[in-house]
Amino acid sequence: MRAVDALMECLKAEGVDVVFGLPGGANLPTYDAFYDAGIRHILVRHEAGGGHAAEGYAKATGKVGVALGTSGPGATNLVTPICDAMMDSVPVVFLTGQVRTELLGTDGFQEADTIGITMPIVKHSFLIQHPLEIPRSIHEAFHIARTGRPGPVVVDIPQDLSRADIPYEPVTDVHLPGYQPTTEGNQKQIRLAAKALANSRRPVLYAGGGVIAGNAAPELTELATVDRFPVTSTVMGLGAFPAPHEQWLGMLGMHGTRAANYAMDEADLIVAIGARFDDRVTGKLSEFAPRAKFIHIDVDPAEISKNVPAHIPIVGDAKNIVPRLTAEYRALAPDPARLEEWWSRIRTWQERHPLRYEDSKDHEIKPQYMIQALFEATGGDAIVASDVGQHQMWAAQYFHFSKPRRWINSGGLGTMGFGLPAAMGAKIGCPDQTVVCIAGDGSVQMNMQELATCAHERVAIKVFIMNNGYLGMVRQWQELFWDRRYSHVEMGQWPDYVKLAEAYGATGMRLEDKATLLEGIREALQTDGPVLVDVRVTREENTYPMIPAGQAARNMVG
Amino acid sequence: MGEPGTKEILSLDELEAAGNLRTGRKHILSILVENKPGVLTRIAGLFARRGFNIDTLAVGPTDDEAFSRITLTLDGAVHPIDQVTKQLHKLVNVLKIRDLEPQETLARELALFKVSADGVSRAEVMQVCEIFRGKIVDVTKRSVVVEVTGTCDKIDAFEQLVRPFGLIEMARTGEIAISRGRGET
Numbered sequence: 245m246r247a248v249d250a251l252m253e254c255l256k257a258e259g260v261d262v263v264f265g266l267p268g269g270a271n272l273p274t275y276d277a278f279y280d281a282g283i284r285h286i287l288v289r290h291e292a293g294g295g296h297a298a299e300g301y302a303k304a305t306g307k308v309g310v311a312l313g314t315s316g317p318g319a320t321n322l323v324t325p326i327c328d329a330m331m332d333s334v335p336v337v338f339l340t341g342q343v344r345t346e347l348l349g350t351d352g353f354q355e356a357d358t359i360g361i362t363m364p365i366v367k368h369s370f371l372i373q374h375p376l377e378i379p380r381s382i383h384e385a386f387h388i389a390r391t392g393r394p395g396p397v398v399v400d401i402p403q404d405l406s407r408a409d410i411p412y413e414p415v416t417d418v419h420l421p422g423y424q425p426t427t428e429g430n431q432k433q434i435r436l437a438a439k440a441l442a443n444s445r446r447p448v449l450y451a452g453g454g455v456i457a458g459n460a461a462p463e464l465t466e467l468a469t470v471d472r473f474p475v476t477s478t479v480m481g482l483g484a485f486p487a488p489h490e491q492w493l494g495m496l497g498m499h500g501t502r503a504a505n506y507a508m509d510e511a512d513l514i515v516a517i518g519a520r521f522d523d524r525v526t527g528k529l530s531e532f533a534p535r536a537k538f539i540h541i542d543v544d545p546a547e548i549s550k551n552v553p554a555h556i557p558i559v560g561d562a563k564n565i566v567p568r569l570t571a572e573y574r575a576l577a578p579d580p581a582r583l584e585e586w587w588s589r590i591r592t593w594q595e596r597h598p599l600r601y602e603d604s605k606d607h608e609i610k611p612q613y614m615i616q617a618l619f620e621a622t623g624g625d626a627i628v629a630s631d632v633g634q635h636q637m638w639a640a641q642y643f644h645f646s647k648p649r650r651w652i653n654s655g656g657l658g659t660m661g662f663g664l665p666a667a668m669g670a671k672i673g674c675p676d677q678t679v680v681c682i683a684g685d686g687s688v689q690m691n692m693q694e695l696a697t698c699a700h701e702r703v704a705i706k707v708f709i710m711n712n713g714y715l716g717m718v719r720q721w722q723e724l725f726w727d728r729r730y731s732h733v734e735m736g737q738w739p740d741y742v743k744l745a746e747a748y749g750a751t752g753m754r755l756e757d758k759a760t761l762l763e764g765i766r767e768a769l770q771t772d773g774p775v776l777v778d779v780r781v782t783r784e785e786n787t788y789p790m791i792p793a794g795q796a797a798r799n800m801v802g
Numbered sequence: 803m804g805e806p807g808t809k810e811i812l813s814l815d816e817l818e819a820a821g822n823l824r825t826g827r828k829h830i831l832s833i834l835v836e837n838k839p840g841v842l843t844r845i846a847g848l849f850a851r852r853g854f855n856i857d858t859l860a861v862g863p864t865d866d867e868a869f870s871r872i873t874l875t876l877d878g879a880v881h882p883i884d885q886v887t888k889q890l891h892k893l894v895n896v897l898k899i900r901d902l903e904p905q906e907t908l909a910r911e912l913a914l915f916k917v918s919a920d921g922v923s924r925a926e927v928m929q930v931c932e933i934f935r936g937k938i939v940d941v942t943k944r945s946v947v948v949e950v951t952g953t954c955d956k957i958d959a960f961e962q963l964v965r966p967f968g969l970i971e972m973a974r975t976g977e978i979a980i981s982r983g984r985g986e987t
Contacts, residue, residue, distance in 0.1 A: 359840065363847055368894040371840065388894060422836055423894045546888035725809055 247375040247405060248277035250412040251339075254382040255283055257414060260310055262286060262301065262672055264294035268314025269354060270341030273406040286672065286701055289693035291318050293665040295325020296691065299334045300666030303652045304627055305673040306459065308389050309336040315343050316354030319400070320361065324659055326396045327365040331656025332480060333457055335394035337385045342371075344404040358400045367395030368423075375408035383415045392425025393544040394457055425543060429565035433558045437515070437539045438572035440556060441473075444513035446535075446586045449473050450496065453480030453655065454518015454542060460562035461485070461648040464517065467570045471580050474590055476504035478519055479640050480655040487644035493590065494599070497525040498791050499637040502597035505797035507590055508533050515539045518562050521551040522656070531796035541565050597789070599641050604782070607757045611635065611710050611781040614761065615642035618680065618708060621765040626678040627652065627670050629705075631663035631687030634716040637787045639682045661690025667705040668698050678706070678769065685711040685735055692744070698774035699749030706768050706775045709741060712783045720786045745776035756780040828857075829883055830909055830979050832987050833872040833890065834864070834898040841895045845872060848893070852886050858911075858954075858976025869897065871987075873978045875954075900987055902979055909979040913957045914939075915948045918968030927967055934960045945970060953977075 245253075251274065255263070262284040267275040278285050288294035291313040298309030313322045319340040329336045343352040359371045368388045370381040378401065385397040441447060455464050455477075461484045468475045468491055475485045476496040485492055494501030496508055508514065514536045519525070526532040529551060540547075540554035541562055548557040558565055601612045615638050628643055630636045630653040645651045652670055654662040667681035688709050698705055715733040722730050745752030751771050755764040755778070768775045788802025835841045842861060849856055859874045887899050902909075919927045924946070931938060931948050934956065940947035950960050954977050961972065981987040 360843070363840075363844060364851055367892075369840075373839070420894060422897045544892070546885070546892055550885060550888075727809075 245410065245412045246277065247378045247408045247410050248273045250379050250410060251382060252277050252281035252283065253412060254379050258386045263310040263312055264288050264297040264669065265312025266291050266294060266318060268318050268341060270315035270343055270403045271312060273403060274341065286697060288697050290691065291321035292324050293691045293694040295322045296662050296665035297669030298336045299325060299329050300629055300652050300669030301673040302334050302336055304649055304670035306649065308386055309669065311336060312339045314341040314354065316356045319358040320356055323361060326362050326398065328654050328657040328659045328662065329396035330365045330367065332453060332654065333394045335389040336396045337389050338396060338398045340398060340400045342400045342402040345402045358398065362398050366398050369398040372399065372401045372405055375405045375410050379412060379415050384418045384420060387418045388423060426559045427543065427561040427564055429558045429560035429568065433556055434565060434568050435572050437556050437558060437569055438576055440513055440537065440539060441573055442576040442578035445582050446510060446512040447473050448507050448511045448514050449475045450514050450516045450519055451475065451477040451481040451484045452517065452519025453478065455481055455484035455562050456648040458518055458543065458562040460566055463563055463566040467566050470570050470574055472583050472587065474507055476507065478525055479653065481519065482640060482651045483645035483648040486646040488646060495640055499641065499787050501599060502789055502800055503590055503593040505791065505800055506593050509797045511536045513537050517541045517566065520547045526551065527791045528794055528796045604758060607759060609758045609761055609779060609781045611638050611785055612642050613758065614710060614779055614781055615639050617762045617765055619643050621762060621769060622678055626680050627674060629663045629667035629670055629681045631683040632658045632660045633684045633687055634720065634787045635682050635684045635710040660687040664688060664707055665691050665694045668694055668703050671703050671705050681705055681707040683707055683709050684716060685709055685713065686715040695748040695750050695774060695776065702773055704773050708777045708779055710781050711778050712781050713737065714783065741776055741778035750774040750776050752776050754778045828875055828877060830873065830875050830902040830907060830977060832900045832902055832979055833896060835870050835872060836895040837868055837870045838895055844893050845890065848889055849886065852889065854886060860976040860978045875977055902981065906982050907979050908982060909953055909977045910951055911954050911957055911975055911977045912951045913972060913974040915950065915964055915972050916970040917946055917948060917964045918944060918970060919946045920944050923967050927964060930963050
């Protein structure tokens with residue numbers, strides 16, 4: 245059988261039901277195999293769109309996403325999604341075509357050193373050197389992508405090797421002697437952690453994206469409610485703990501709630517679960533949570549004590565460790581009354597500093613209000629993909645996620661243009677769910693072309709552009725820290741998104757009046773097929789509260 | 803130091819001070835890797851990204867042909883070495899990493915010195931060579947090539963001694979190392 249037909253068998257054996265890609269010279273053999281392989285292929289308009297769609301699919305479904313590109317520019321267009329998947333630990337296998345082996349290293353047409361270019365931003369990569377390696381490498385790629393700390397894996401296949409005739413036998417095992425992720429947490433450490441929790445008077449559970457990636461959201465809730473532990477999460481961890489819960493403090497970090505940030509600041513014990521103490525969370529590192537001891541649970545040992553030294557490190561899967569920690573804690577039966585003082589302090593912060601904004605008194609739509617309206621119109625029952633910028637932070641603050649895998653954003657790399665294709669991938673993975681994309685007028689134009697893919701494939705995403713005519717987050721920083729010198733942040737009034745949507749074969753709408761906003765959003769949600777909604781919002785609104793970069797949490801402003 | 807995005811102007815001195823901290827403590831890392839293409843690049847790239855300068859690097863086969871051993875020495879500089887070893891462990895092709903303790907380690911390096919040695923100085927060069935248990939492996943009328951093995955310090959010392967005679971060229975392998983005793987490195 246041709247190596248590419250064996251490749252199809254491998255994809256099927258891995259349970260792949262959809263791939264996102266774009267053909268070219270070097271992956272023509274692969275595309276020939278797709279012709280009748282019975283695997284759904286979504287023809288994207290730009291490889292970056294395909295890569296982000298595969299990420300959105302993976303984040304929404306928990307399965308491994310697959311993106312394809314040809315050699316050279318096809319592969320370099322995938323670099324941003326690969327890096328994005330690396331930063332946010334998203335399991336995606338990227339299959340890239342490569343020039344014929346005899347042309348390797350000769351600057352052949354559409355040749356790029358894909359493995360070299362992507363080396364710092366992959367979990368692992370394979371350059372196929374012999375056609376017989378293809379089946380095993382594919383299975384190893386999927387295994388590496390999905391296990392341990394998930395991440396992107398690149399498989400680069402030279403065109404001539406993919407045409408070779410090989411005997412195909414299903415591969416049922418992987419041989420990776422250097423890859424053995426620790427999944428089971430150390431019992432002694434878990435017992436120690438339970439004791440520390442039982443002795444703490446001001447604990448906080450700090451959840452990250454790892455709780456969602458590790459499918460440990462129910463276990464987190466169980467731990468939190470075994471006593472009354474306050475819970476906060478990173479932007480990646482939203483949905484790991486139900487937002488309406490009375491123990492939920494809101495998101496922490498630069499644009500988190502005061503309650504969450506002040507609680508971290510005064511905590512005596514912080515339990516970090518699948519979180520990595522990013523600079524957007526810690527602010528000034530030397531003044532981060534100065535009174536706290538740290539329990540750090542993570543499947544990646546390299547994250548432990550990277551930024552903040554852990555007193556009790558526990559390496560392994562959250563799903564394995566958290567329930568055992570709960571059980572150990574329960575056995576100690578500490579007095580829950582000891583947390584009362586802590587809660588009354590937290591309640592004071594919550595009452596004094598709720599998330600707030602000054603709503604308009606006329607027809608103007610405040611961006612925060614737009615998110616609230618969207619939350620109301622969907623009943624919170626939607627997958628929300630977001631782009632990067634102010635709108636992302638407002639969505640994180642005002643859309644309350646009660647379940648994991650509902651909030652899909654680019655947290656680590658902060659990739660503008662992520663939202664629309666990610667929403668497309670999420671909708672394809674979860675066709676029965678409402679999928680909306682909250683975009684900025686800056687971000688959305690970076691992968692706008694995928695609206696054509698959505699129209700062509702009837703992918704019914706609803707894109708809401710929070711249109712303020714600015715690169716809003718940059719404008720906010722220029723206003724606050726650079727003396728209002730608005731250098732090159734004004735986007736002007738083009739394009740006309742309604743006409744553009746129609747040109748792409750989608751439905752275009754424009755909402756400019758607060759009075760009819762909710763109704764308009766409902767209409768957009770009920771319209772068949774992809775919809776692009778241009779929502780005109782306040783031009784110069786700032787995202788608050790905010791920890792100014794490099795400052796301590798207690799110095800929040802706004 | 804200034805935060806990204808803020809207006810504060812950074813002085814070049816500040817930037818340099820942050821980049822040039824060297825603790826002076828030498829580390830010998832012994833890394834057992836799968837014998838696969840690209841492994842060395844992945845490892846070298848990782849050190850470069852973390853701001854480490856690799857001082858010496860030696861790669862060769864092991865008793866098992868599926869694996870190679872990389873021995874590298876570096877200064878445990880700005881960042882703690884354990885962060886880089888943890889990152890190394892994450893490389894799929896890396897099996898084992900040891901940060902070798904000097905007192906429990908045998909480390910050796912091989913060096914070749916091409917030294918000017920005409921009539922007068924030749925005897926002296928040969929004498930130094932003998933003291934260091936070096937071997938003369940090539941002789942011409944005006945030069946000799948000396949082979950010396952030993953610890954890095956010994957080779958440094960030899961270099962110092964022959965330099966005044968006229969050191970034409972020197973090539974060193976970088977240290978390789980193995981742990982003392984029965985246990986595996």
